[in-house]
Amino acid sequence: MLQKLLIEIGVEELPAIPLIRELTNIQKSWFDILHANALAGDFEFYYTPRRLVLWHEAFRSRQDDSIEELYGAPIKIAYDQDGNPTAAALGFAKKCGVSVDELGRSTKNNQEVLYYKKHVEGLESVELLESMIDEWLGGMSFGKSMRWADCQKSFIRPIRWVNVLLDNREVELQIYGVKSASTTELHRMVEQSSVVVSDAKEYFKALEDGFIILDNIKRKSKILREFKDLEDRHSVQIEVDQDLLEEIVAITEYPTALLGSFDEKFLALPPEVIITSMKEHQRYFAVYKDAKLTNSFVVVSNAATDDFDQIIRGNERVLRPRLEDALFFYNNDLKAGLSIDALDRVGFLDKLGSLREKIEREREIAQALASIYSDRSVDAKLLDRALYLAKADLSSEMVYEFTELQGVMGSYYAKAQGEDEAVVLGIREQYLPDSENSPLPSTVFSSLVSLSIKLDTIFSLFSINMIPTGSRDPFALRRAVNGIVRISLKHRVEFEIDKTVKLLSQNYSNIDYEKLENFFIERLYGYYDVNPSIIKAVLGSGEREILRIDAKIKALSSLLLSDGFELQFSTFKRVANITKDLNLLSDLHVDEALLELEAERSLYGAFKDCQTREYDGYEEQLDALFALKEQLDNFFDTVMVNVEDRALQENRKALIGSIYKAILNIADIKEITL
Numbered sequence: 001m002l003q004k005l006l007i008e009i010g011v012e013e014l015p016a017i018p019l020i021r022e023l024t025n026i027q028k029s030w031f032d033i034l035h036a037n038a039l040a041g042d043f044e045f046y047y048t049p050r051r052l053v054l055w056h057e058a059f060r061s062r063q064d065d066s067i068e069e070l071y072g073a074p075i076k077i078a079y080d081q082d083g084n085p086t087a088a089a090l091g092f093a094k095k096c097g098v099s100v101d102e103l104g105r106s107t108k109n110n111q112e113v114l115y116y117k118k119h120v121e122g123l124e125s126v127e128l129l130e131s132m133i134d135e136w137l138g139g140m141s142f143g144k145s146m147r148w149a150d151c152q153k154s155f156i157r158p159i160r161w162v163n164v165l166l167d168n169r170e171v172e173l174q175i176y177g178v179k180s181a182s183t184t185e186l187h188r189m190v191e192q193s194s195v196v197v198s199d200a201k202e203y204f205k206a207l208e209d210g211f212i213i214l215d216n217i218k219r220k221s222k223i224l225r226e227f228k229d230l231e232d233r234h235s236v237q238i239e240v241d242q243d244l245l246e247e248i249v250a251i252t253e254y255p256t257a258l259l260g261s262f263d264e265k266f267l268a269l270p271p272e273v274i275i276t277s278m279k280e281h282q283r284y285f286a287v288y289k290d291a292k293l294t295n296s297f298v299v300v301s302n303a304a305t306d307d308f309d310q311i312i313r314g315n316e317r318v319l320r321p322r323l324e325d326a327l328f329f330y331n332n333d334l335k336a337g338l339s340i341d342a343l344d345r346v347g348f349l350d351k352l353g354s355l356r357e358k359i360e361r362e363r364e365i366a367q368a369l370a371s372i373y374s375d376r377s378v379d380a381k382l383l384d385r386a387l388y389l390a391k392a393d394l395s396s397e398m399v400y401e402f403t404e405l406q407g408v409m410g411s412y413y414a415k416a417q418g419e420d421e422a423v424v425l426g427i428r429e430q431y432l433p434d435s436e437n438s439p440l441p442s443t444v445f446s447s448l449v450s451l452s453i454k455l456d457t458i459f460s461l462f463s464i465n466m467i468p469t470g471s472r473d474p475f476a477l478r479r480a481v482n483g484i485v486r487i488s489l490k491h492r493v494e495f496e497i498d499k500t501v502k503l504l505s506q507n508y509s510n511i512d513y514e515k516l517e518n519f520f521i522e523r524l525y526g527y528y529d530v531n532p533s534i535i536k537a538v539l540g541s542g543e544r545e546i547l548r549i550d551a552k553i554k555a556l557s558s559l560l561l562s563d564g565f566e567l568q569f570s571t572f573k574r575v576a577n578i579t580k581d582l583n584l585l586s587d588l589h590v591d592e593a594l595l596e597l598e599a600e601r602s603l604y605g606a607f608k609d610c611q612t613r614e615y616d617g618y619e620e621q622l623d624a625l626f627a628l629k630e631q632l633d634n635f636f637d638t639v640m641v642n643v644e645d646r647a648l649q650e651n652r653k654a655l656i657g658s659i660y661k662a663i664l665n666i667a668d669i670k671e672i673t674l
């Protein structure tokens with residue numbers, strides 16, 4: 001029998017960010033609990049800042065009956081030599097709730113054991129709900145939690161009411177010290193007292209009338225509709241920050257988008273300062289007109305009222321001192337100019353000196369990079385200047401207040417004091433990419449600034465053996481390597497993982513170069529969404545330059561996806577096996593005079609033709625080499641390689657070895673697993 005089930009856990013206001021991070025687990029946890037209790041079924045999960053709600057349109061009223069099979073000790077242990085039951089048999093009978101005489105026998109793991117099969121009657125779901133809800137709440141991981149009153153359990157916020165309705169009847173239970181009741185709470189501006197709801201239909205109607213939009217998707221839709229209405233009415237564009245939008249959805253029960261404004265004098269501030277001040281401190285959305293930031297903002301109110309004038313004015317009053325402070329910091333910073341003098345006293349990490357010392361290391365790497373990439377027209381002096389000033393804004397008043405603006409503010413201050421445009425942009429983009437989907441530095445110059453900083457951080461941490469282990473990577477070294485790979489591919493900057501890394505890190509002591517190279521290589525396996533054996537095969541060729549690794553991985557991946565590859569692959573696996581004892585690093589000479597049979601002469605001719613052609617890329621070259629399949633199959637069918645004539649044998653091995661060596665230039669295909 002199926003019944004409707006409503007579970008509402010009422011809480012004090014939940015903090016948005018921990019809630020958002022836990023949403024997926026909250027739903028999965030209930031799904032798993034349903035399955036574990038043999039009550040699996042569809043459900044919907046809703047949340048507002050003051051409630052977590054589970055809704056089942058069709059919830060099973062009881063578990064199905066089941067058959068439970070129990071296996072006990074082996075018969076030779078369960079009974080003594082006289083056939084009397086031992087403690088093992090008696091204990092198993094007690095566990096099954098029967099006498100020893102009622103036990104049966106079965107075979108398990110090739111031996112006869114005690115066995116009992118019993119019918120288990122399914123429980124009424126109402127008997128299970130309390131423990132299920134308790135487990136559900138206990139499984140939520142928000143980070144910090146608290147205790148309240150005399151409750152011994154902790155939760156992210158105190159639980160204030162519990163409402164569980166099964167088949168429109170109140171289920172009596174106690175959760176975290178709170179007794180259930182068929183009541184709920186509405187918007188505080190509508191009703192301060194609890195409201196009785198007799199069934200699920202009345203519950204949903206009460207929330208709707210009480211200015212509670214239970215469905216987070218509907219709350220988001222309402223906000224976006226009202227954004228569009230404001231844009232149309234005022235001919236503006238609202239910047240919809242998705243993270244901020246999700247946060248607003250999580251902290252409102254009845255959202256209303258309102259347009260406010262601030263004094264135009266604050267537009268003298270860099271746009272990033274205004275936007276950060278509004279977003280981080282006030283949760284406001286920025287407003288643009290003709291692609292320029294305006295002195296307007298959008299605030300999403302949670303008020304249940306028809307008169308929002310006071311709310312708008314109140315938010316305008318709160319924002320003004322924030323912007324006043326920012327303008328004060330900005331003007332002070334402009335007067336002071338960029339300087340790294342104070343960074344002598346700011347430590348980078350224990351054993352790695354100050355930030356000033358880190359800057360000097362970065363400058364050395366930058367000069368080495370400028371030399372390596374001299375063909376890319378990068379001015380070494382300007383590159384040095386960019387690295388010298390890159391961290392200067394860390395001692396500014398603005399970055400002290402808004403740490404997320406480091407680099408951004410430095411670029412504004414650098415521009416104000418007349419620095420070269422390349423230097424200004426390099427300072428601004430020095431941390432890019434700073435996340436998986438982050439933009440990349442827009443120029444080669446900015447890329448070398450970013451590479452210098454990332455490489456110093458990696459080398460420095462490796463020099464003191466602070467190498468990421470497991471999932472721990474507190475200094476984001478893995479992200480730094482991913483950034484290096486992305487930059488290399490974006491700007492076609494050749495980067496040899498072994499040679500370049502060793503050259504640039506030679507001034508860092510105690511670096512284990514094998515670990516360092518492997519650390520870079522490991523990131524490639526996470527970067528490419530391909531069969532991992534493809535990456536292993538390419539690396540098995542000895543290739544360590546990122547651009548060529550990329551091209552070879554793509555070429556080999558394309559070949560594997562082509563029709564008929566498996567048939568081709570078996571032939572070339574045989575080539576690999578025959579040549580496994582050959583020294584492929586040596587000069588494999590094929591003497592044409594020793595090619596006696598037509599099959600070997602045909603193969604050699606086709607291979608020579610492959611070797612003399614010009615190819616547009618590795619994919620075309622692989623296609624040509626794998627097109628030798630017909631000649632190779634004919635060779636293997638008609639030519640004996642291990643003949644008694646030593647010279648003939650070596651010549652035939654050299655022919656096959658030369659073919660595999662040509663393939664090995666791209667990938668060691670014997671590493672491929674299909």
